Amino acid sequence: MRHVSLSVVDVKEKDELIDRVRADFVLDWTKKNHRRTVTTQLSRAYNAFHYMLYRKYREYATHEEALVNGGSMVERPVWEWLCSRWASVEFKKMSTQNKENRCKQRVNHTSGRTSFVVLMERRKDRNLIDFYKDAHWSNKKGRFITPTTEENYNQMVELMNANEPEYRTDEAAAAIFREVLGHRSGYSRGLGHSVMPESSTVPGVTNEEYERLAEENALNLKNAEYYKNRMPDIEGGFAAMRDHMEEYEQRVNITMSELRTQLESQRETQSTDP
Template identity: 55%
Template structure:
């Protein structure tokens, strides 16, 4: 005796029709299933039967899987670069862009160093002028810059120097991951080609480099003040905080004040700020000098001058009288 269990098949007009499956001795029960209206109906006995023709309206069947987004189509730099050179807002007498494209600029400079620069040099200071000019041309090709202005040139030069030395530091950390010099030579890294890596390893293994590294480590430990701005440059923070920090003295507190602890990050930063406030209060009012100029004068007196720039924050704010000395 053969029994039947009713399954279903989508027929013309989207209606569901029954499909019978025989169940008897020696035959296992076949669970009901649904066939799309334009599929070939496969019966239990192995024979096939073509489904009736369906029109456009009847064939609207939802997809069986969700479509994904696919691969990413380029970075923000690529999207902006297609429109032309990327504009940068570099304020007068400031070094570094203070606009929404600042991170794109630093990221691109980092990419140029990693792809185009010869990393066999010990540092940026010993890179030949010809090589530096080639790297500068790569930057100028991507961004809108006024090369007649000193602070625009300094912005590019400082960015290249910073990223070159930072990449050297990153490569040295890869070297230190190995237990021995021999392991480092054989292991290598994917960041640079093998000949460059071998040249760097030989330098890092030398006594001269080890002595310099130890001296630099001691100097970093003597650093009295560390700011709380993270990866952002001072000039960018200064631009973002322009409304809440009307002068450099107020800005000093902004970048050296810990909101988490509710106090200055250390005694030195607190002392510097209090000294600036004290000297600012002692100044006699001057009709020809506004508050911002008075604060900048006090700021530089307290922190001092270094290589033509005020130390710490104002290393990104060029001293107008010393612009020519930085070339």
């Protein structure tokens, strides 16, 4: 645990963790989504355990007290390293910034560290619109956690109610859920990272290829928008360059004209000399 995140853990140690997971589950390691699911869940579990240790550290009144009395869940050198990191100015600054960033989130949930997969498993009798409310409703405050989540839910309900009663099915709720929240390649919006996105419905195109093309298309659109926004500056630059060239050409013409005048004057002077 003497690492900030799983991404910087030694490759050998990381592979050992992955092998232990593969030994407990039936996985097809040739599939990208299987590999990604394992590494993502390992990373989340690693971060969750780090957070558990940090909460233990925060239970003590002082850093010194935590350093002496804590650390029963990890080896002493690891605990000392973690305490040193948590007490550092850099970590405190990052923690404050992360807290401010979370406060700015327009869409948040109330499930805490419980994954959406677990929530959906517990509430199989509810459709995705109901699930969205469950995951974003604060029982303590008696309202949605943010105005944006309330707007999203109201829009879903409005679209659902626009259907005839016999068409208000779970499938319709799922379609409305995706319509309101939108789509992002490789990620199921509103369902968290643990839920794999639906496979591509394009005939003859694998899901991985579809995701790659979608990401490539998104990048192309981003680049196109960037250059579109830059176009006025580029055109302005060309216009300024053209004006500069015209001004330079005028100055050259004036200089050449003055030189010709001087040469003619010199010739006339030489011709009149005895």
